[in-house]
Amino acid sequence: GAVVSQHPSWVICKSGTSVKIECRSLDFQATTMFWYRQFPKQSLMLMATSNEGSKATYEQGVEKDKFLINHASLTLSTLTVTSAHPEDSSFYICSAMWTTTTYTQYFGPGTRLTVL
Amino acid sequence: DQQVKQNSPSLSVQEGRISILNCDYTNSMFDYFLWYKKYPAEGPTFLISISSIKDKNEDGRFTVFLNKSAKHLSLHIVPSQPGDSAVYFCAASDTSYGKLTFGQGTILTVHP
Numbered sequence: 001g002a003v004v005s006q007h008p009s010w011v012i013c014k015s016g017t018s019v020k021i022e023c024r025s026l027d028f029q030a031t032t033m034f035w036y037r038q039f040p041k042q043s044l045m046l047m048a049t050s051n052e053g054s055k056a057t058y059e060q061g062v063e064k065d066k067f068l069i070n071h072a073s074l075t076l077s078t079l080t081v082t083s084a085h086p087e088d089s090s091f092y093i094c095s096a097m098w099t100t101t102t103y104t105q106y107f108g109p110g111t112r113l114t115v116l
Numbered sequence: 117d118q119q120v121k122q123n124s125p126s127l128s129v130q131e132g133r134i135s136i137l138n139c140d141y142t143n144s145m146f147d148y149f150l151w152y153k154k155y156p157a158e159g160p161t162f163l164i165s166i167s168s169i170k171d172k173n174e175d176g177r178f179t180v181f182l183n184k185s186a187k188h189l190s191l192h193i194v195p196s197q198p199g200d201s202a203v204y205f206c207a208a209s210d211t212s213y214g215k216l217t218f219g220q221g222t223i224l225t226v227h228p
Contacts (some may be wrong), residue, residue, distance in 0.1 A: 002162070004159070006159075032214055034215070034216075042220070043205065043218045043219065043220045043221055044160070044205070044218045046215060046216070046217075049214070049215060091157065093159045093160075095159075095216075097214060103148045103165075103209055103211045103214060104150060104162055104165055105150075105162075105216055106162060107152070107159035107160045107161070107162075108159050109158055109159045110157065110158060110159045112157065
C-alpha cells in the first residue's frame, strides 16, 4: 500500500515553455500533497503544501506564479513550471499523506526536469 | 537555519554488523520523526517513524531511538546488508502543520 506515482519520470523542454508534472496517490486518498525540489547532492527542499480543493501554501522564496500547483482531487496534484528556464532544471518529487491516520509522507519516484 | 542535522555525511559498515545513523534537531515543536532511504534519481522510501511520546520503535532490522531531552534520534540497522547501501535521510515534523524538515542525508555503504 501507500503507492505514489509521478508522471513523467523525466522531461526535456525548451526555455520559455511550460511543463506539467502529475502526482497521484494510487491506493489511498491524500488529503495533503507536498512538492519538493532536490538539487544535486543536497537534501529535499519543500516548495509547497497543497490540500485538496484549496490553494497551495508556498514556502518562502518559492514563486507561486512560476510553480502552479493544483490539487483537484484526493488522488491527484499537479505542478506546472511556467515559462521554464535552465535554472529550473532539477529533480522534483511529490509526496502524499492522509492525515486522519498517520503523519507519514509517502513519496513519488520523482521527475527529472531539464530545461535547454 | 538547519533545524535537522545529520552530521555524518557518510558511514561505511561491514556486512552483518550494526549500522548506526544519527540525527539531531533543534526545534522543540517537532513531535514526529521519520527515516527515509533514497537512491539517486528516485523518491525517498519510508522506513520507520516514531512519535515523540515514545523513545523506541522497532520494525524488523530497523530500530529508531528518540532522546527528546538531547533532541537526538538514531536509526539502527542490524544486521546490515549490502542492499542497505543508500542515502538515509532523517526528517522531523510538527504535526500541527504536517510539513517535514529533512536532514542533509548520510550515505551508508555496506561492504560484503
